[in-house]
Amino acid sequence: MDSLQTFAAAKLGALERQSLRRRLSPTHRHDGLWVERDGRRLLSFSCNDYLGLSHHPAVKAAACQAIETYGAGAGASRLVTGDGPLLSELERRLATLKGTESACVFGSGYLANAGIIPALVGPDDLVLIDELAHACLFAGAQLSGAALSVFRHNAVADLERRLAAERKDHRRVLVATDGVFSMDGDLAPLDQLSDLCLVHDAWLMTDDAHGIGVLAQGRGSAGLFPDAVVPLQMGTLSKAVGGYGGYLCASAAVVELIRNRARTFIYSTGLPPASAAAAIAALELIEHEPELCALPLAKARRFTALLGLPLAQSPIVAVRIGEADDALAASRALEAQGFLAVAIRPPTVAAGTARLRLTFTARHHDADIARLAEAVRPFVRT
16 A cells, blocks of 8 residues: 555655646635635636526426425436436437437436547547546547547547648547537537538538527537538536536437447436426527526626637637646635636646636626726736
8 A cells, every 4th residue: 555655645746846736725605706725705607507506496396296206316327217207308308408319318428428428439439529528528538449530629620630730540430529619618510510521421420518598599610500410419417507416418220229228328327306496497498588598608708808818709708828837826816806817727727828727607796807807918918
């Protein structure tokens, strides 16, 4: 055990010297907007609860009622006895929102991507993935055993070159990308990616974790490109939807295959009833309140306009600082002014691109956004 302790201590020491060691910070989210950390009350601009639905009375009431009716947990995997009566309704609503034939719910977005990709491609196949795609897309690709080719961020020409050179050597090809990129907030050009995939008989898969509920009246990133063919749309229930879980929206045949082949579905306990009920209630609000869904992007664009930054494409705005210790210092400076703006450091982002990742929600007040803009102004590169 001495060698294990020595190993761990050495690794932690190296991270500390590079300002890359992470520590848990217990956070009490009072209302989804204001949080308490270390006895301080802070206005959060670092949460993905874009619509504030995690604290919406209807969402909380649905979760509580589900616990009273069905209990706290699913009790088993869905293929055994964990397929609770709420899950089929949740999947129906997701498919309706996304405009697909069917949907499959997973325990989380990470579990979804770690299961979907290996169920569809294998050692004789190819996965082409945007270099800035989420880590769980890379995890799924690596678990599949397929050849992995990384194309430059949103570089359609680079993807086209790789497809032309590599497609012929593989049975099946999957192109994977975020719909909204989680660290920069920019959008994938799904119309152009779709065209390329159709030409080369490749399957386009989007991770829409940060698009559902906030773009295209809640339909997500694919809804911005109505002519694009996106046969595999996955995402999470833990951001704008306000709860927990992941999903895939696709054709009925693909969803049925996933239920039979995705190991993270087959060998995981079903989503708890409270999470399913909360998501159903949240999707009901998203469906009937498009004006609510439009607010996070409008708030983000108000912020970028105040600072003369490029127009926000999503509720996420990245303020690049550079080195990790400088980003931490910027975060501390904002905390001193009453804002929670967590510094994002490598390996989550590339070396030299540490940043403040700011997220805007439907509940942020314009006056507070103006105050944040002034507080952030000294850190904005010109």
